[in-house]
Amino acid sequence: MKYSVVLSTQPAQFQAATFKGDLESNLASIAALGYQGVELAIRDPKIINLDGLDQVTRSHNLRVPAIGTGQAWGEEGLSFTDPDPTVRRQAIERIKSHIPLAQRFNAVIIIGLIRGLVKKGVEQAQAEAWLVDALQECCQSARSENVRLALEPINRYETTLINSTSQGRDLIEKVGAANFGLLLDTFHMNIEEPQIEASIRLCADRIFHFHVADSNRWSPGMGHLDFQSILQALHATGYQGWVSGEFLPLPDAQTAARRSATHLRQLSAFKN
């Protein structure tokens, strides 16, 4: 398995972005802990110097396996399922604007909270139809650049749209694009999936990215999830992607990232 950890490129409200703040020093810390990659949470690619970012991650020998986009929802309210068509259009254009960046890093574009949640006065079926339309348009644009999109099922308390892997599978059918798949996250799966390993098997070939956090959203090893069994199930699907730590920076980001690396590396099935 290849391991990465989430870093926000700007101060973020989202509590589970493990590292926040100064980019250069955080990249140095992450590399020093033995991670091979860094997942970047980017609100707007417009404010990113792509060449500079490429250079600084390379200088630390870090790959960028995935780009998180949820800050555009959290801080600007952009969403695929807002009743206002202007907001939906902005959300779609924002995701499209990540494509050159994703193409450069060979990174997956994550569709997390930017999918939105069903707002008052909007029918569930209408929200789902907008979601499918938006994903089809974004996948179409991404295809020619060989870029893939991964939607993350998120637990019931954070969204009312796509909580479980089985809902995610249904969505894959509806979107019907080969470059559309799922990002599975163990914290959300602990709440939503009847059996985590069975859900991983259910998604097999469409797992495009994978997040680890323990049952309490602390780093792996600090809760009661069985990562040996979970990563074994993931490995058995033939997964060639990354295992990316997205957990609370508790007791602090450094300690959490170090504990996660130690805990996951000691699992017998996944010695490098």
Add this chain to the structure above:
Amino acid sequence: MKYSVVLSTQPAQFQAATFKGDLESNLASIAALGYQGVELAIRDPKIINLDGLDQVTRSHNLRVPAIGTGQAWGEEGLSFTDPDPTVRRQAIERIKSHIPLAQRFNAVIIIGLIRGLVKKGVEQAQAEAWLVDALQECCQSARSENVRLALEPINRYETTLINSTSQGRDLIEKVGAANFGLLLDTFHMNIEEPQIEASIRLCADRIFHFHVADSNRWSPGMGHLDFQSILQALHATGYQGWVSGEFLPLPDAQTAARRSATHLRQLSAFKN
């Protein structure tokens, strides 16, 4: 173990009140499924005919081990930690008004969401101080009637006050009343506790009531919690109380309650 299930005495918004609606027919169903008790969610004891309720539960051979009070928060906004002192006073008086009812049934009074959550402009320490004061006053009133109060640690998404059993233990110290303890709920513990069985042992003599729901809040057996291990840990503390089903009515209340009874009774350590 003695088994009960949650019934709301009136239509309730709270999704996890397993049974809702007509009292008489629901009690008949619950008794027919082999339950020995029914946990009642009551918004306001004033609208309850105590003699009538006593009679109808007895006629179905059902005990009432606990009374849920959260609807006063959900539907009237009453809370121990509201910045408005009038609201806090109403919440305290509402809980006190449950004492005669609890005394009659030898039931525990549950302090769930009526504790409130830390509202904007209120310091966490202030909210906690109000909570301790309210609990001390209610426990003092309940003591002479031999009535006990049990506060339920509730996961981070539903409240910002007392999420975990360790926070619950600290609260017990602060309240300092022998008739104050905890209600542990397996659904919340799955999210908040590093190790569920260890948390049960931590609370040992102060577990006054116990809720079961599986990891996805469906009935036990429909998620990934190990109820054999969990109930064994509970049993080992010397727990003499009830195991009460509070789960989503999915696919419907009858089916969920039947599945829960079947699943829990087959656990080898707890044959009656």
